Structures are given as structure tokens and as C-alpha cells.
Amino acid sequence: MSHKTRALIRALPVRYAEATVDYGVRVPINTELAAIQHAQYVAELAKHVDELIWAEPFDEGPDSVFVEDQAVVASGLAVLARSGHTPRRLERAGIADALRPFVELIPMEAPCTLDGGDVLRVGPHIFVGRSARTNDAGISFLRESFSPLGYQIHRVDGTKGLHLKCVCSKIASGTVMAVEGRLQPDTFQDFVDVVWVPEEESYAANALAVGGHVMMAAGFPTTRRRLLERGLPITEMSLSEIRKGDGALTCMSILLESDAE
Ligand code: CIR
Numbered sequence: 163m164s165h166k167t168r169a170l171i172r173a174l175p176v177r178y179a180e181a182t183v184d185y186g187v188r189v190p191i192n193t194e195l196a197a198i199q200h201a202q203y204v205a206e207l208a209k210h211v212d213e214l215i216w217a218e219p220f221d222e223g224p225d226s227v228f229v230e231d232q233a234v235v236a237s238g239l240a241v242l243a244r245s246g247h248t249p250r251r252l253e254r255a256g257i258a259d260a261l262r263p264f265v266e267l268i269p270m271e272a273p274c275t276l277d278g279g280d281v282l283r284v285g286p287h288i289f290v291g292r293s294a295r296t297n298d299a300g301i302s303f304l305r306e307s308f309s310p311l312g313y314q315i316h317r318v319d320g321t322k323g324l325h326l327k328c329v330c331s332k333i334a335s336g337t338v339m340a341v342e343g344r345l346q347p348d349t350f351q352d353f354v355d356v357v358w359v360p361e362e363e364s365y366a367a368n369a370l371a372v373g374g375h376v377m378m379a380a381g382f383p384t385t386r387r388r389l390l391e392r393g394l395p396i397t398e399m400s401l402s403e404i405r406k407g408d409g410a411l412t413c414m415s416i417l418l419e420s421d422a423e
Pocket of ligand 1 (some may be wrong): 181182183184224228230231247250278279280325327407408409410413
């Protein structure tokens with residue numbers, strides 16, 4: 163893999179207002195505002211990577227903007243996920259096409275299911291949430307694919323929301339933030355440093371660390387303060403319409419970064 167940093171993204175689909183809402187409360191989505199918020203996300207992301215890769219739009223898939231769920235990428239390898247939400251399996255082909263020039267692809271097959279939102283990589287450690295979307299076979303497949311490359315796969319049980327990364331995310335090299343009370347305190351063992359944020363700000367626990375910067379949801383003062391106390395440069399993003407589709411910051415991109423990240 164080259165040393166250029168890249169992020170894969172996909173346009174907001176025409177049918178975004180029909181996005182799956184399994185965990186949030188369904189409220190009408192303002193698609194114009196959603197498009198503005200997505201454009202702001204893309205513009206910010208562009209400042210922190212060398213190149214954006216646009217996957218072909220997939221308007222038939224209302225959730226297709228949430229590309230993260232479709233692949234797990236590290237060390238020049240992409241495991242193409244088999245979504246735990248059947249209709250979302252149609253999104254994968256376009257993601258594979260967009261990734262193909264840059265990484266080797268390994269497609270996950272039945273009976274595996276996995277959503278990339280359940281996968282948190284911090285350096286050589288890959289934490290995988292066992293959830294309604296990600297099954298044991300999916301976790302084993304990830305282990306078999308990435309262990310030979312030197313990664314340690316850690317299964318995380320007890321994910322109650324949609325995905326593991328609804329309650330935690332990487333904020334810097336070797337550091338994650340996580341929601342108090344939503345994960346066992348020893349989930350990350352001694353492998354990574356944890357910044358805990360309060361339950362009432364749980365939506366903000368999904369932040370996107372990219373190029374030494376942290377993109378976070380606007381309107382969460384405690385989380386913001388804790389990141390600033392760590393000396394992390396942050397940009398706050400309005401995500402009201404993305405949240406209504408059960409999405410957050412990491413969901414809308416796949417980072418192809420150097421392995422040290
Ligand atoms: C879904 O239910 O699959 C989408 N509406 C939301 C997916 C969010 N993805 C993510 O957190 N990685």
C-alpha cells in the first residue's frame with residue numbers, strides 16, 4: 163500500500179429518507195439538510211487525507227452512504243463484509259469496485275455476517291462487537307484474515323445498540339473514547355488508553371480520528387472538553403439528519419491509512 167492516505171465515501175442516496183432505523187426513533191429526515199451535512203463532512207474529511215475515493219452512488223440503497231459497514235481495511239487488505247442487515251448486501255459490489263485499485267479484497271461468505279460499524283481498530287488491535295449484525299462466524303473470518311498480518315482480534319460482547327462503535331471510537335493513536343457504563347471497564351485491557359464520556363453524550367462517542375485531527379458531533383460540551391484537555395484538535399459537525407438514519411461520523415467513510423494509525 164502506498165503512503166498516501168485516502169478515504170472512501172459515497173454520495174447520499176436519493177432514497178436516504180427511507181434509511182433503516184433499528185435503534186433510534188424514526189423521525190422524518192430533511193434530505194436537503196442531510197445533503198448539506200454530508201457535504202460538510204466530505205469537505206472536512208478532504209482536509210485531512212491526501213485523496214478522496216468516491217464509490218459509485220447507489221440510490222436504490224437508502225443506507226448506502228454508510229460505507230463503513232461494507233469493508234474492514236488494514237495493511238493493504240480489505241475484508242468485504244456480509245452485512246447483518248440483508249438488504250444492505252447489495253451495497254457491497256460498488257464498494258469492492260472502488261477499493262480494488264488500492265487493496266487486496268477478500269469477500270466474506272455465508273454464514274458470516276459482519277457490519278464494519280462493529281469493528282474498531284487501534285494499531286495492531288482489532289476489537290469486534292458481537293451484535294445483532296455481527297455473528298461469531300463473521301468474527302472468526304476477520305480473525306483468520308487479519309491474524310496472519312500481525313493483528314490481534316478481540317471479541318467484545320454485550321453490544322446493546324446497533325454497533326460497537328455507537329459507544330466507542332478511536333480518537334488518537336493508541337487512544338479510544340467510550341461511553342461510561344456501556345462497555346465493561348476492562349474491554350480494552352491494557353492495550354489502549356480510554357477517555358470515558360457520560361451516557362447523556364453517548365452519540366458523541368462516535369468520532370472520526372483522521373490525520374491527527376478529530377471530527378466530532380456538535381453539541382456535546384463534556385466530550386468536547388475531554389478531547390480538548392487531551393490536546394486534540396477537533397472540528398465539530400452538525401449531524402442531526404445523519405443521526406436520524408442511525409448514522410454517525412465513522413459510518414460515512416472507510417479510511418485507508420498507514421498501518422501505524
Ligand atoms: C443501518 O441501520 O444499517 C443504517 N441505517 C445505519 C448504519 C450506521 N453505520 C455505522 O454505524 N457504521
